[in-house]
Amino acid sequence: MHPRYDEILTPDALAFLAELHRAFDPRRRELLDRRRRREAELADGALLDFLPETRAIREADWRVAEPAPGLVDRRVEITGPTDAKMTINALNSGAKVWLADHEDANTPLWENVVSGQLNLRDAIDGKLDHTSPEGKRYTLNEGELATIVVRPRGWHLTEKHLLVDGERTSGSLVDFGLYLFHCARRQLDRGAGPYFYLPKMESHLEARLWNDVFLAAQDRLGLPRGTIRATVLIETFPAAFEMDEILYELREHSAGLNAGRWDYMFSVIKKFRTRGADFLLPDRNAVTMTVPFMRAYTELLVRTCHRRGAHAIGGMAAFIPSRRDPQVNETALAKVRDDKTREANDGFDGSWVAHPDLVPICREVFDAVLGDRPHQLDRTRDDVRVAAADLLSVHATPGGHTEAGLRNAVSVGVQYLSAWLRGTGAVAIFNLMEDAATAEISRSQVWQWLHNDVTLDDTGARVTRELVERIADEEIGRLPGEPGDYAAARALFMEVAVADDFADFLTVPAYERMP
Numbered sequence: 358m359h360p361r362y363d364e365i366l367t368p369d370a371l372a373f374l375a376e377l378h379r380a381f382d383p384r385r386r387e388l389l390d391r392r393r394r395r396e397a398e399l400a401d402g403a404l405l406d407f408l409p410e411t412r413a414i415r416e417a418d419w420r421v422a423e424p425a426p427g428l429v430d431r432r433v434e435i436t437g438p439t440d441a442k443m444t445i446n447a448l449n450s451g452a453k454v455w456l457a458d459h460e461d462a463n464t465p466l467w468e469n470v471v472s473g474q475l476n477l478r479d480a481i482d483g484k485l486d487h488t489s490p491e492g493k494r495y496t497l498n499e500g501e502l503a504t505i506v507v508r509p510r511g512w513h514l515t516e517k518h519l520l521v522d523g524e525r526t527s528g529s530l531v532d533f534g535l536y537l538f539h540c541a542r543r544q545l546d547r548g549a550g551p552y553f554y555l556p557k558m559e560s561h562l563e564a565r566l567w568n569d570v571f572l573a574a575q576d577r578l579g580l581p582r583g584t585i586r587a588t589v590l591i592e593t594f595p596a597a598f599e600m601d602e603i604l605y606e607l608r609e610h611s612a613g614l615n616a617g618r619w620d621y622m623f624s625v626i627k628k629f630r631t632r633g634a635d636f637l638l639p640d641r642n643a644v645t646m647t648v649p650f651m652r653a654y655t656e657l658l659v660r661t662c663h664r665r666g667a668h669a670i671g672g673m674a675a676f677i678p679s680r681r682d683p684q685v686n687e688t689a690l691a692k693v694r695d696d697k698t699r700e701a702n703d704g705f706d707g708s709w710v711a712h713p714d715l716v717p718i719c720r721e722v723f724d725a726v727l728g729d730r731p732h733q734l735d736r737t738r739d740d741v742r743v744a745a746a747d748l749l750s751v752h753a754t755p756g757g758h759t760e761a762g763l764r765n766a767v768s769v770g771v772q773y774l775s776a777w778l779r780g781t782g783a784v785a786i787f788n789l790m791e792d793a794a795t796a797e798i799s800r801s802q803v804w805q806w807l808h809n810d811v812t813l814d815d816t817g818a819r820v821t822r823e824l825v826e827r828i829a830d831e832e833i834g835r836l837p838g839e840p841g842d843y844a845a846a847r848a849l850f851m852e853v854a855v856a857d858d859f860a861d862f863l864t865v866p867a868y869e870r871m872p
């Protein structure tokens with residue numbers, strides 16, 4: 358406990374979490390087992406496909422709920438962690454929505470978990486302020502603030518500081534439950550509602566679990582059915598084959614789908630990491646949004662959403678503007694403009710930015726396409742035809758395997774883990790935004806290249822454990838500070854990037870190293 362934690366961890370809120378845990382944790386664990394069984398089938402040679410047992414849902418006519426207040430016009434969404442400064446900056450940024458992140462951009466350090474909830478509640482009450490160590494004062498604007506959409510942790514993460522019947526609770530249910538308990542009524546009183554982004558789901562059965570949690574939680578707190586709204590990130594390879602089914606499960610609570618590109622790439626590598634050349638990705642920077650398998654995924658997402666009356670929200674271009682380096686700034690703005698233009702022209706209803714200086718560009722691009730309309734749900738994209746083979750066409754990705762790519766993956770992975778272990782879940786590295794999803798790509802690419810005996814195009818060297826170790830030492834030598842400063846991050850990187858047993862998520866072993 359720290360000052361003010363008792364305002365969040367009240368006896369009633371904890372009792373609510375305990376009820377959620379007892380009612381839903383066994384199903385959460387079963388679904389995680391199911392993920393593992395499915396992954397083993399893929400390793401044995403199976404392929405992903407649209408499910409025969411849910412064909413009727415895909416072919417039937419149905420629509421999701423009408424958009425909720427504050428979620429009608431989502432042309433610009435800013436994302437970021439929930440510390441006080443970022444909360445104020447994001448809410449003031451001019452974006453329509455703020456994704457308040459307890460997930461990819463956050464280290465689930467206990468202090469971040471609880472203080473994030475305090476900041477959210479204070480912000481909704483209009484009384485959040487902050488003074489930086491340099492004395493700069495931050496307060497919320499008087500005018501329009503972004504709509505808050507909270508992203509809880511994924512189903513795979515536990516919360517070790519809250520035990521029920523001696524068991525760790527689910528990070529998802531803790532983040533969801535505390536926010537709903539404290540802020541649902543406050544949000545309704547302001548004319549908005551309790552809104553969520555749901556990450557890293559792998560099947561419609563996991564969406565059904567969320568829906569059942571919503572139904573029970575609404576009943577328990579006396580909230581009408583459909584009060585909660587959820588936008589699901591389609592960011593795992595299996596989920597791309599179940600977009601309709603995920604929307605259907607959540608239909609009375611649905612607020613659409615988002616194309617979470619970085620975790621999607623990670624999942625593609627992870628699910629087929631032992632399957633050789635057909636699923637071997639080149640250097641990360643060669644895997645753009647226009648390579649065939651990525652294009653198929655976003656096209657199918659827009660078509661699926663609009664057919665069901667659901668918003669389709671674009672993803673994160675990782676280029677970060679700089680207020681110090683005009684060249685870096687110009688490049689970032691141009692790259693982000695291209696990315697948002699493609700999304701707006703493809704039919705997305707809005708998209709993500711990682712930084713307040715990118716809000717105007719995203720807004721300008723979507724304004725040009727949407728005009729006065731709040732969205733473009735009427736663009737049904739009947740022209741789109743995406744077959745399973747298109748989603749699976751990873752082999753058609755052009756690009757090489759280079760030492761520069763390997764070095765970049767190792768350096769980014771170590772630098773990111775070093776920040777994560779110190780409690781910061783999103784950082785700028787080499788002018789790109791890095792978070793848990795992008796770091797997963799770095800470490801799983803190293804694993805995939807190593808375990809598939811890749812020979813580097815430029816040097817002719819085979820990727821071996823020894824090569825990765827040597828590169829890690831050389832890259833750490835180029836970083837500020839002493840090599841010893843990176844010892845814990847290096848050890849963790851090696852555990853998740855080269856060990857024969859592939860960790861499902863790097864955040865799982867990383868969390869065990871946290872207090």
Ligand SMILES: CC(=O)SCCNC(=O)CCNC(=O)[C@H](O)C(C)(C)COP(=O)(O)OP(=O)(O)OC[C@H]1O[C@@H](n2cnc3c(N)ncnc32)[C@H](O)[C@@H]1OP(=O)(O)O
Nearest residue numbers: 436437443446447461462619673711712783784785790794
């Ligand atoms: C794969 C995915 O899931 S993507 C979504 C998850 N990832 C994220 O949300 C990343 C969000 N972005 C960030 O965390 C940050 O932009 C970073 C870490 C990448 C870069 O941050 P910084 O190095 O602080 O950038 P910079 O120094 O240019 O920031 C300038 C100002 O903008 C603020 N700022 C930057 N990004 C954000 C943001 N996302 N939300 C609110 N404020 C922000 C900074 O706090 C700073 O404010 P100040 O001038 O009052 O001190």
Ligand SMILES: O=CC(=O)O
Nearest residue numbers: 617618619620794
């Ligand atoms: O959460 C978003 C992603 O790209 O991953």
Ligand SMILES: [Mg+2]
Nearest residue numbers: 461617620794
């Ligand atoms: Mg993600």
